[in-house]
Amino acid sequence: MGDGRINEQILNWIKINSKDDKIIEDFLKDLIYEEAEHTGQWRWKDNYRKKIKKCSDEWEN
Amino acid sequence: MATMPDRINRDKKDGELYKKLNGEEFLKFKGSGGKRTRKEQFFFAMAIGFKNNIKRPLNTKEGFFLIKDLLPIDETLINAVAINDYDSVEILANKGEVFKIAEEYAHAGIRLLVDKIESIEFGKFEKKLEQEIFEIYNKIGLKNG
Amino acid sequence: MRIKKIILSNYRQFKDIEITFTKKCKSDLHIIIGKNGTGKTNILNALNWCLYYDEPHLSRNSQQLPLINLQSVDEAEDGENKYVKVEVWVESTENRYFIFTRKAFYIIYKNGKNEKHPKKQHTEFEVKYTNEKGNTNIIQNEEADFFVERFVPKAIREFFFFDGERLDNYFKEATAERIRHTITLISQVDLLENKIERRLSDILKEFRKEAGKENPKINDTRINLEENENSFASTEKQIKECKDQIDIAKKRIKGYEEKLREIPDIESLEKELNSLKISKKHEKETLYNKIEEKQDLLFEYGKNIILWPAIKNSIKIIEAKRKNKEIPPVIDKKLIEGILKNEVCICGRRLDDNSKKRVADLLDEIKLSSGIVIQLVNMENPLYLIKEGIKEFRKKNYNLTRDINNYNKILEGIEEKMNQIDGKIINFNSKKIKEWYEDSKKFGKIRDDNQKNLGILEERKNEFSKNIDTLNEQLKKEIQKEKKIIKIKKQIDFCIKSLYIVEKTKEIIREKTRERIESETNKIFFKLIWKKRTFKNIDINQDYNINLIHSMGYECLGTIGAAERELLALSFTLALHTISGFDSPILVDTPVARVADEHRENLGKIFSKVSKNKQIILLFTSAEYSKEISKLLDTENSSRFNFKLSENEKETRLEMI
Numbered sequence: 022m023g024d025g026r027i028n029e030q031i032l033n034w035i036k037i038n039s040k041d042d043k044i045i046e047d048f049l050k051d052l053i054y055e056e057a058e059h060t061g062q063w064r065w066k067d068n069y070r071k072k073i074k075k076c077s078d079e080w081e082n
Numbered sequence: 083m084a085t086m087p088d089r090i091n092r093d094k095k096d097g098e099l100y101k102k103l104n105g106e107e108f109l110k111f112k113g114s115g116g117k118r119t120r121k122e123q124f125f126f127a128m129a130i131g132f133k134n135n136i137k138r139p140l141n142t143k144e145g146f147f148l149i150k151d152l153l154p155i156d157e158t159l160i161n162a163v164a165i166n167d168y169d170s171v172e173i174l175a176n177k178g179e180v181f182k183i184a185e186e187y188a189h190a191g192i193r194l195l196v197d198k199i200e201s202i203e204f205g206k207f208e209k210k211l212e213q214e215i216f217e218i219y220n221k222i223g224l225k226n227g
Numbered sequence: 228m229r230i231k232k233i234i235l236s237n238y239r240q241f242k243d244i245e246i247t248f249t250k251k252c253k254s255d256l257h258i259i260i261g262k263n264g265t266g267k268t269n270i271l272n273a274l275n276w277c278l279y280y281d282e283p284h285l286s287r288n289s290q291q292l293p294l295i296n297l298q299s300v301d302e303a304e305d306g307e308n309k310y311v312k313v314e315v316w317v318e319s320t321e322n323r324y325f326i327f328t329r330k331a332f333y334i335i336y337k338n339g340k341n342e343k344h345p346k347k348q349h350t351e352f353e354v355k356y357t358n359e360k361g362n363t364n365i366i367q368n369e370e371a372d373f374f375v376e377r378f379v380p381k382a383i384r385e386f387f388f389f390d391g392e393r394l395d396n397y398f399k400e401a402t403a404e405r406i407r408h409t410i411t412l413i414s415q416v417d418l419l420e421n422k423i424e425r426r427l428s429d430i431l432k433e434f435r436k437e438a439g440k441e442n443p444k445i446n447d448t449r450i451n452l453e454e455n456e457n458s459f460a461s462t463e464k465q466i467k468e469c470k471d472q473i474d475i476a477k478k479r480i481k482g483y484e485e486k487l488r489e490i491p492d493i494e495s496l497e498k499e500l501n502s503l504k505i506s507k508k509h510e511k512e513t514l515y516n517k518i519e520e521k522q523d524l525l526f527e528y529g530k531n532i533i534l535w536p537a538i539k540n541s542i543k544i545i546e547a548k549r550k551n552k553e554i555p556p557v558i559d560k561k562l563i564e565g566i567l568k569n570e571v572c573i574c575g576r577r578l579d580d581n582s583k584k585r586v587a588d589l590l591d592e593i594k595l596s597s598g599i600v601i602q603l604v605n606m607e608n609p610l611y612l613i614k615e616g617i618k619e620f621r622k623k624n625y626n627l628t629r630d631i632n633n634y635n636k637i638l639e640g641i642e643e644k645m646n647q648i649d650g651k652i653i654n655f656n657s658k659k660i661k662e663w664y665e666d667s668k669k670f671g672k673i674r675d676d677n678q679k680n681l682g683i684l685e686e687r688k689n690e691f692s693k694n695i696d697t698l699n700e701q702l703k704k705e706i707q708k709e710k711k712i713i714k715i716k717k718q719i720d721f722c723i724k725s726l727y728i729v730e731k732t733k734e735i736i737r738e739k740t741r742e743r744i745e746s747e748t749n750k751i752f753f754k755l756i757w758k759k760r761t762f763k764n765i766d767i768n769q770d771y772n773i774n775l776i777h778s779m780g781y782e783c784l785g786t787i788g789a790a791e792r793e794l795l796a797l798s799f800t801l802a803l804h805t806i807s808g809f810d811s812p813i814l815v816d817t818p819v820a821r822v823a824d825e826h827r828e829n830l831g832k833i834f835s836k837v838s839k840n841k842q843i844i845l846l847f848t849s850a851e852y853s854k855e856i857s858k859l860l861d862t863e864n865s866s867r868f869n870f871k872l873s874e875n876e877k878e879t880r881l882e883m884i
Contacts, residue, residue: 028197034732056422077721113519129533158609166537174599202808204377205319215529224618
């Protein structure tokens with residue numbers, strides 16, 4: 022139990038709650054995996070900003 | 083056709099995760115004796131990634147097992163996953179891409195598989211997995227005979 | 228899983244003891260009785276020290292003392308090495324063993340005043356595990372922690388190893404926050420809440436700051452919004468602290484008495500016992516073979532079942548291509564391409580215009596390259612085999628499961644017969660019954676009455692929440708108007724939507740966990756409660772407040788007795804075990820201390836009932852193990868021990884009763 026773990030339930034509900042917004046769905050799943058892969062200190066801010074910039078450019082609200 | 087790769091890769095960081103599979107006897111040992119091979123563990127991880135419809139590109143690749151160790155049934159499964167993903171049989175013309183799809187499903191799936199193991203006490207993983215498989219099986223609706 | 232034994236060497240009062248918890252009857256219930264100060268609570272601490280390297284229940288007295296047993300220090304020479312060891316042997320449902328061992332190494336030094344002092348050197352931790360075939364592995368340090376997490380995860384250990392006071396206090400007022408926290412833990416949404424949500428919020432703030440730089444009006448609104456958000460968070464924290472006040476129990480006084488029991492030695496049963504042992508070995512081997520067969524079935528077919536959508540799709544495609552006569556390949560596409568390119572037929576003749584057109588038309592008809600077609604043809608048979616295999620999966624699995632269950636039943640029968648014979652063989656000496664009366668200690672603290680405070684804080688929180696909604700809308704409109712920041716606006720909207728989805732996901736998962744826990748708590752509580760008609764149901768509402776509803780329809784959690792309250796807490800605890808996926812044993816220190824005598828029997832019955840399906844180890848004070856409890860539990864336990872302090876008070880010894 023604790024940080025660094027992802028489970029199928031979370032991925033499933035992200036998909037359902039994204040309601041066909043594939044860009045946000047993939048963005049969040051990507052973040053989930055990045056966080057799980059980087060436990061401890063890491064340069065998350067740059068990583069997040071890059072992804073947000075890339076995804077929001079393609080995204081339609 | 084693109085150059086035929088000679089091995090299936092995994093992400094270097096997945097090494098620690100595959101080690102954790104060894105903490106669960108069902109995924110470490112064969113019932114009939116001996117240890118489960120890397121190939122067998124890879125296929126299981128791939129299935130879990132496929133089930134959750136999630137692939138992850140590999141960051142630092144390392145060879146995991148050789149293509150020549152794939153049996154016809156293994157290659158069939160990898161091809162089927164690739165055809166399903168690409169939505170066309172044309173993908174089979176690019177074996178490199180076919181294996182890449184399998185590798186990416188496995189890279190995403192191994193983390194989910196490790197979570198499944200860590201979320202349940204020793205001795206109960208198999209039973210839980212059996213329940214989940216039956217849930218899927220009942221939806222398939224394939225009848226015997 | 229169950230604890231088979233605990234071995235303590237030089238751990239606090241315990242110089243050298245081994246407590247074995249053998250399941251001898253249907254109840255896997257074990258009792259340890261000891262006067263205050265004999266080290267009962269330190270069994271709880273020993274378990275925590277071994278598994279998690281801390282001692283959360285250390286008394287003030289014990290905190291002043293070194294970890295290492297004082298008797299051992301006294302006996303040591305100057306400069307001698309000594310070690311503290313706690314070993315916990317755990318067995319799982321398939322006769323696999325895990326031995327968790329922690330050792331702390333000391334050197335004993337004599338000072339100028341001839342006093343001996345222990346100096347800690349280092350600590351080691353390892354896990355030995357043995358599978359059902361008897362193969363042993365040794366794992367150390369960080370990797371060993373992984374095994375601890377699969378026995379009882381540290382985050383939820385308080386639901387497995389706890390003080391009875393917890394049972395009494397858990398549902399006294401203002402526990403919604405505690406229940407919410409517990410449910411969050413079990414839901415495993417930590418990553419979403421502690422990382423993603425927080426980090427996305429931080430970045431959103433930064434984006435808004437950047438937008439604010441373009442327009443001072445936006446900046447003002449943004450600052451105002453942030454201030455309200457901070458005040459909201461701080462008010463929430465104060466509310467949490469308010470709700471966390473706990474009232475502690477009451478006095479009790481009691482003694483206990485014990486019954487004499489003699490069981491005669493019966494020698495002739497030894498022969499029968501040996502014959503049963505041989506039968507057991509044979510049936511076990513057959514059982515393991517079946518288990519192994521099922522494991523292989525599950526592994527092989529399981530992955531194919533999971534991949535069925537892809538397999539089905541491929542079968543469909545290949546069948547369609549067969550129907551369209553694209554398979555098998557009648558004409559090699561590459562050959563035709565070569566002919567067209569070179570303008571020479573296979574017979575060697577040059578192609579005229581008519582022939583070229585005919586060959587080009589033929590090429591158009593061939594949609595697939597022969598390479599792909601060959602692969603598809605090669606896939607046909609394996610796909611067919613996989614499909615047929617999947618069809619047979621249910622029947623094969625059913626047969627193997629049935630066989631395994633049958634063999635398990637046979638083994639259970641053999642085990643029961645062996646236990647009965649065991650019980651008859653062992654001699655029990657009769658003991659004198661002692662009656663004790665001890666004044667119970669008053670402990671606990673009085674709960675602050677924060678209801679008035681709570682009301683004011685809740686109102687304040689609502690106000691901040693309304694402000695935040697208004698300011699968010701305002702900010703959105705201001706940003707929309709500002710043309711210079713279209714890109715940042717899009718990023719802000721993207722973050723807001725992402726945060727919304729994360730929050731929603733977290734809440735749904737938490738909500739589903741809440742529902743499951745509520746349902747399971749109800750199931751367990753109503754199975755165990757002795758007043759079947761008094762209560763209607765247990766409600767854990769969406770604000771995580773728990774309520775026990777009387778059959779007449781009113782909430783009665785505040786007015787029920789300690790025994791019902793402890794039962795509710797125990798039911799909740801057991802529900803958590805089920806939902807969390809960890810069904811490990813329970814160890815409770817002073818389980819009924821706060822319960823009035825007449826209700827102790829009821830709780831005793833509960834523990835006895837629960838112990839039919841789960842190992843329970845209870846640590847009673849002598850006073851707590853009253854007549855009412857002992858009357859019931861003396862005959863219902865698998866083992867009972869007594870702790871006795873040595874005359875010099877530096878060592879506790881174990882006596883089996």
